Amino acid sequence: MIWQHRYEAPYEMNSAARRHGKGPKSTPLLYRKNVYTLGISGILSCLSVETGNLLWQKSFESEFENTSPLCGTATSPIAWRNLVIAYFGGNDRGALVAFDHGSGDLRWRWDGDGPGYTSTVIGEFGGVEQVITQSQNFCLGLAAATGEVLWKVPFTTAWDQNSVTPVLFNGRVIFSGLDKGTFSVKPEKDVQGTWRAREVWRSEDVSMYMSSAIALNDQLFGFGHKKKGRYFRLDAGSGNTGWISEGRQAKNVALIASGDIVLALQDDAQLLVIDADVDSFRVLRRYRVADSPTWAHPVIVGSDILIKDEKTLSKWRIR
Numbered sequence: 001m002i003w004q005h006r007y008e009a010p011y012e013m014n015s016a017a018r019r020h021g022k023g024p025k026s027t028p029l030l031y032r033k034n035v036y037t038l039g040i041s042g043i044l045s046c047l048s049v050e051t052g053n054l055l056w057q058k059s060f061e062s063e064f065e066n067t068s069p070l071c072g073t074a075t076s077p078i079a080w081r082n083l084v085i086a087y088f089g090g091n092d093r094g095a096l097v098a099f100d101h102g103s104g105d106l107r108w109r110w111d112g113d114g115p116g117y118t119s120t121v122i123g124e125f126g127g128v129e130q131v132i133t134q135s136q137n138f139c140l141g142l143a144a145a146t147g148e149v150l151w152k153v154p155f156t157t158a159w160d161q162n163s164v165t166p167v168l169f170n171g172r173v174i175f176s177g178l179d180k181g182t183f184s185v186k187p188e189k190d191v192q193g194t195w196r197a198r199e200v201w202r203s204e205d206v207s208m209y210m211s212s213a214i215a216l217n218d219q220l221f222g223f224g225h226k227k228k229g230r231y232f233r234l235d236a237g238s239g240n241t242g243w244i245s246e247g248r249q250a251k252n253v254a255l256i257a258s259g260d261i262v263l264a265l266q267d268d269a270q271l272l273v274i275d276a277d278v279d280s281f282r283v284l285r286r287y288r289v290a291d292s293p294t295w296a297h298p299v300i301v302g303s304d305i306l307i308k309d310e311k312t313l314s315k316w317r318i319r
Contacts (some may be wrong), residue, residue: 004054013043017071020295021310024044025074031084032099036077039208040155042067042078042088046104056104058097059090066090074117078131080144083107085131087115091160094268096120096133098147108147113137116162118212123168125187126195132173134162139175141197150195151187155180166211167220169236172200174220182222184239201239206232216257216276223253223264224297231264231274234272239316249304254297256305258318269294269309271316289316 013022020088023040034055037045044058061067069090083098094114098107100192114136121132121145130141130150140152157160164189167174169184176182181204185197205226213222220236223229234241250266257263257276261284264272269290275282290309299306300318308316 002305005045005047005052005054007043007045007054007057009039009041009043011068011251014071020071021293022147024071024216024294025072025117029077029079029084031079032152033205034101036079036084036086036101038073038075038077038086040068040072043089044084044086044088044099046084046101056101058099060088061094063095064089064093066093068275069115069117071117073115074163075115076119078120078122078191080122080129080131081145085120085144087120087133087135089114091136094136094171096131096135096142096147110147110149112140112149114160116160116161117210117279121166121168123173125171126189132166132168134164134166136160136162136179139173139185139197141165141173141195147193153197161209164208167213167215167236169215169220173197174213174215174236176206176222178209178225179207179215181205181207182213182220182234182239184236190295203234203241204237205229205241205244206234209252212255214255214257214262216262217260221255221257221262221274221276223250223255229253233276233281243280252295256298256300258300263298263300263305265289265294265298265307267293267295271298271305271307287316289314 026038029036046055075087084101085089085098096110116134129144138152139155164176183202184200209225211223220234231245231250252267254265262274271287273285292310296308
């Protein structure tokens with residue numbers, strides 16, 4: 001071990017989320033010479049990659065009665081130019097905030113809704129770079145430079161569980177949620193110059209819940225929650241269904257595109273290699289990569305893949 005950093009962060013798990021462990025649930029952000037972590041109780045820390053020294057830290061317990069949603073903070077921080085952007089707060093009250101990546105100084109803040117569990121993405125639409133996310137009650141886009149809300153679509157799921165990270169594809173954004181189907185919108189200005197998100201297509205065949213999709217070769221690969229978990233492929237441009245697997249595959253899945261294959265890490269520690277170039281669900285290989293649950297998203301590093309299970313971190317070679 002090169003270094004480690006600890007801080008006090010008392011947190012009591014919601015009973016509905018205990019099977020997912022004590023966290024953290026957010027993916028660390030490595031940006032320039034720093035690493036940024038967002039703890040399950042909503043504490044954002046900036047650390048030196050080289051030494052592990054704490055450079056700055058942000059928390060919001062003095063502002064929000066709840067500093068994380070009901071099942072804990074799960075959204076991950078993201079970087080854009082000189083900013084680090086993260087969502088804070090709990091149900092009904094929160095803030096999407098941008099800080100200077102080096103100093104931690106506030107650059108902009110939007111207080112319009114509580115956070116969801118999804119992570120933000122950055123996309124350019126109509127010449128404007130935008131922060132795209134799901135909050136507790138909306139799918140929305142904000143100007144990355146200023147935090148101004150450009151457009152938003154009302155969107156809620158049962159028990160306030162907006163938890164599917166948006167997918168950017170060909171000038172559009174694809175959203176989904178628990179029992180809400182999957183749909184694509186195009187952020188654009190109307191003739192009056194007002195931003196809107198125009199719906200392009202909608203599919204009721206699949207809905208996603210806690211497992212986010214990926215785009216590969218003009219196709220959308222994902223994992224739907226219906227029938228106890230099914231893999232699927234949709235045409236990312238039209239929303240037409242390519243294939244849907246049989247049910248009872250897994251509870252949650254993290255997907256990564258790699259060439260013409262899709263790597264799928266299930267929460268039961270099975271890693272599936274799925275053929276992305278056929279007209280039906282086809283598993284090329286299936287590996288057991290851990291002895292405890294795998295909730296964290298895997299990371300590809302060169303020709304290796306890092307797997308974090310409940311107890312250990314391991315590295316596997318992709319061949």
